[in-house]
Amino acid sequence: MHRDDDFCAELAAGLDPDSWVCLPGVDYAAGWRVAREAADELNAVLTVCGVERSQLRAIADTDATGGPLVRLEGVAEGWLSLKELLCLAAYARRELT
Structure with a gap:
């Protein structure tokens, strides 16, 4: 089992x-x-495209200088759906070129 101070150290290491x-x-x-x-x-x-917001969603944010950022957040099922959509798009793109 992890101690609380280990957990806090991991959090602090990830802070930007x-x-x-x-x-x-x-x-x-x-x-x-x-x-x-x-x-x-x-x-x-x-x-x-059939991806539910509970699976994957875009979230508005900004960077440190106020520039616009869009973050994607989701569960594994949502990421797998996105992978499938991107594979279909890549396949379609090859057919068009």
């Missing part, structure tokens, strides 16, 4: 201060709005 420290004067909201629009569009495409 640049990902959570807000800099004065940076317009994080503007970057987040751009990311939100992209995330909404990606979520709509995933839904049309």
